[in-house]
Amino acid sequence: MTEASSLDDYALDGNAIGGLLIALFGTEMTTAVATCGSCGAVRQVAELPVYMPGLGIVVRCRSCQSVLMVFTGVRQVTCVDLMGLASLG
Amino acid sequence: MAGTAVRGRLSWQTVTVGPVTDETAKVRTLRLEVPDWPGHRAGQHVDIRLTADDGYQAERAYSIASAPGEPLAITVERLDDGEVSPYLTEEARTGDQLEVRGPIGGYFVWEPGSDSGGPLLLAAGGSGVVPLRAIVRERSRAGSSVPVRLLYSSRSWEDVIYSSELDLPPGGVKVIYTLTRTQPPAWHGYARRVDEQMLTEVAWPASERPLAYVCGPTNFVESVAAGLVGLGYPPGRVKTERFGATGQ
Numbered sequence: 001m002t003e004a005s006s007l008d009d010y011a012l013d014g015n016a017i018g019g020l021l022i023a024l025f026g027t028e029m030t031t032a033v034a035t036c037g038s039c040g041a042v043r044q045v046a047e048l049p050v051y052m053p054g055l056g057i058v059v060r061c062r063s064c065q066s067v068l069m070v071f072t073g074v075r076q077v078t079c080v081d082l083m084g085l086a087s088l089g
Numbered sequence: 090m091a092g093t094a095v096r097g098r099l100s101w102q103t104v105t106v107g108p109v110t111d112e113t114a115k116v117r118t119l120r121l122e123v124p125d126w127p128g129h130r131a132g133q134h135v136d137i138r139l140t141a142d143d144g145y146q147a148e149r150a151y152s153i154a155s156a157p158g159e160p161l162a163i164t165v166e167r168l169d170d171g172e173v174s175p176y177l178t179e180e181a182r183t184g185d186q187l188e189v190r191g192p193i194g195g196y197f198v199w200e201p202g203s204d205s206g207g208p209l210l211l212a213a214g215g216s217g218v219v220p221l222r223a224i225v226r227e228r229s230r231a232g233s234s235v236p237v238r239l240l241y242s243s244r245s246w247e248d249v250i251y252s253s254e255l256d257l258p259p260g261g262v263k264v265i266y267t268l269t270r271t272q273p274p275a276w277h278g279y280a281r282r283v284d285e286q287m288l289t290e291v292a293w294p295a296s297e298r299p300l301a302y303v304c305g306p307t308n309f310v311e312s313v314a315a316g317l318v319g320l321g322y323p324p325g326r327v328k329t330e331r332f333g334a335t336g337q
Contacts, residue, residue: 013330019134
């Protein structure tokens with residue numbers, strides 16, 4: 001492998017936030033099905049690109065790159081924004 | 090769906106580092122002694138959290154290297170600019186304590202009989218071999234006879250993790266190496282990055298209904314997964330787990 005050539009080389013996937021999602025939702029979520037609110041693409045959470053730039057976690061749609069979920073942590077409390085999703089389950 | 094704030098429910102627990110094994114110059118396996126470990130599935134991971142004296146915390150996910158039923162172990166590759174892996178690979182000693190939560194994951198897991206019976210193709214880039222090794226061990230432990238091909242891409246022979254174990258694979262498991270940077274003298278194996286031609290030669294034909302697990306740095310996973318879909322693997326039969334860029 002060579003050095004990362006683009007931002008996308010730094011993308012993880014939904015597997016990486018499995019622990020956070022169990023902590024938040026109380027159940028295994030990487031096999032949950034996410035529907036993009038913008039383009040309607042349907043994917044398991046494990047397959048979605050995940051960016052962790054440091055201040056928070058951004059989960060995007062693999063088809064149209066829209067932001068689906070954002071998680072930010074402040075003093076042991078995690079703020080969850082699911083506005084980009086049409087459904088999750 | 091409206092935003093909200095929730096307190097964590099999956100709890101961190103303090104565990105003790107057990108025996109430590111050096112796998113390569115940059116890779117180490119650590120046994121973790123966890124009171125009341127609930128057991129895990131092959132392919133799952135744990136989150137590890139370190140807390141500095143000033144309260145700063147860093148956490149990372151590490152694949153479980155051991156099969157279900159075996160003592161919990163993780164294999165960690167040192168990333169020179171990492172926040173957690175330098176500690177785990179250089180500082181941590183038997184008897185030290187860490188915070189762990191898990192087991193985690195339900196997508197990148199394999200259990201005997203959980204698929205529709207086709208052969209298994211495992212593709213690893215670097216330390217992406219860790220959860221795939223757990224799958225191979227679980228296959229043996231469970232007495233499964235599903236045929237397995239493990240395509241393992243490393244920079245050099247010195248970077249191959251679990252080499253002594255993989256050199257003597259159980260019956261029905263074939264390991265194919267590619268060494269992308271340097272090769273030992275008289276190396277007859279592949280000596281390039283995984284490409285379409287290599288996948289054509291190594292991967293089970295799509296007509297055999299194989300199930301694929303691909304794990305490694307993001308660009309490795311993207312190219313291998315796309316290559317398999319190009320060979321006719323249905324996307325739903327190609328399970329992927331990405332580590333992000335490792336600079337390798």
